[in-house]
Amino acid sequence: NAGVTQTPKFRVLKTGQSMTLLCAQDMNHEYMYWYRQDPGMGLRLIHYSVGEGTTAKGEVPDGYNVSRLKKQNFLLGLESAAPSQTSVYFCASSYPRDYSYEQYFGPGTRLTVT
Amino acid sequence: KNEVEQSPQNLTAQEGEFITINCSYSVGISALHWLQQHPGGGIVSLFMLSSGKKKHGRLIATINIQEKHSSLHITASHPRDSAVYICAVSYTGTASKLTFGTGTRLQVTL
Numbered sequence: 015n016a017g018v019t020q021t022p023k024f025r026v027l028k029t030g031q032s033m034t035l036l037c038a039q040d041m042n043h044e045y046m047y048w049y050r051q052d053p054g055m056g057l058r059l060i061h062y063s064v065g066e067g068t069t070a071k072g073e074v075p076d077g078y079n080v081s082r083l084k085k086q087n088f089l090l091g092l093e094s095a096a097p098s099q100t101s102v103y104f105c106a107s108s109y110p111r112d113y114s115y116e117q118y119f120g121p122g123t124r125l126t127v128t
Numbered sequence: 129k130n131e132v133e134q135s136p137q138n139l140t141a142q143e144g145e146f147i148t149i150n151c152s153y154s155v156g157i158s159a160l161h162w163l164q165q166h167p168g169g170g171i172v173s174l175f176m177l178s179s180g181k182k183k184h185g186r187l188i189a190t191i192n193i194q195e196k197h198s199s200l201h202i203t204a205s206h207p208r209d210s211a212v213y214i215c216a217v218s219y220t221g222t223a224s225k226l227t228f229g230t231g232t233r234l235q236v237t238l
Contacts, residue, residue, distance in 0.1 A: 045224050056132065056214070056228030064224060072225070104171060108224070115224055116161070119171040 015040050020105050020120035027095045027127045035090040035123050037105030045108045045115060046088040047072075048080060050101040051122075057104065063088055095127045131155070134215050134229035141236050147202040149232045151215030152195075160198050161226065162189050163214040171214070174200075205236045 018039045027033055037046065048060040059072030061080040069080045077099060079091045088107075092099060103123045108115040135150045151160070162174045175182050175189040177198075182189050186205075191198040202209055215229040 047225075054230065056230045057216075057226075058228075059225060062225065102169060106171075115159075115218060116173050116176045117226065118173065119163075122169045122171075124169075 017041065018105055018107055018118050018120040020103075020123050022123060023121065024124050025126070027092075027125065029096060029127060031095050032091070032093050033095065033125075034092075035103055035105075035125075037088045037090070037107075037120055038086055039088075039107040039118070040086060041107060041109070041118065042085070043107035043109045043118070044085075046082065047106045047108070047117065048078070048088065048090045049104045049106065050074065051104060052101050060090065060103075095125075097127045099125065100127045101125060132215055132217055132227055132229040134232050136232060137230070138233045139235070141205050141234070143206055143236055143238050145205050145236075147205050147209075147234065147236075149200045149213050149215075149234070151198045151200070151229055153198075153217050154196065156220045157196075157217040158220045159218050160191055161216040161218070162198075162200050163216060165212040165214060165231070167211070174213075202234075207236045207238060210234055210236050
């Protein structure tokens with residue numbers, strides 16, 4: 015099993031450009047998440063999904079959109095990139111175990127917006 | 129103010145030392161997670177616990193629900209333990225989402 019994969023691994027965008035980050039998991043997990051990680055701050059939840067066809071806002075959703083058309087894929091879109099969106103983006107997936115949810119993380123995407 | 133507080137922020141230890149990293153949180157939780165992030169970025173789940181103590185190799189995690197506090201211990205530390213250790217909690221009623229601490233950067237030297 016590949017686990018959780020993310021593409022691309024690195025990307026540089028100019029302000030105003032758009033892009034989509036792809037997260038894929040092969041563990042048949044129901045829940046998927048997008049986080050961003052910035053220096054000096056903990057990981058922050060952008061959007062999440064509790065199943066195919068569903069999405070919900072997290073802590074910092076502004077400027078991002080998501081889609082979960084297939085259970086194994088969770089896409090994060092930036093319609094008009096801003097320098098404040100320079101960050102490392104992590105995708106994760108989880109399944110319920112003992113009423114708690116252990117999360118499995120992808121390797122991350124480093125995005126720079128100039 | 130982060131709802132999950134970790135201490136210390138940075139920690140340097142010599143090989144072989146016993147290491148403790150602390151995590152405190154503010155309200156009732158359904159589970160507490162300890163994660164490890166190596167240089168290069170990958171994040172791995174070490175423990176998920178809601179009570180008591182768990183052990184895996186040289187790593188031990190404990191939680192005190194009444195005091196809202198957890199500790200991660202590393203026995204006989206080794207340079208390969210150098211990483212950022214992150215505490216995260218899932219709150220009662222929101223079991224699908226995690227709130228993260230800012231991490232403890234550990235450097236183990238020879």
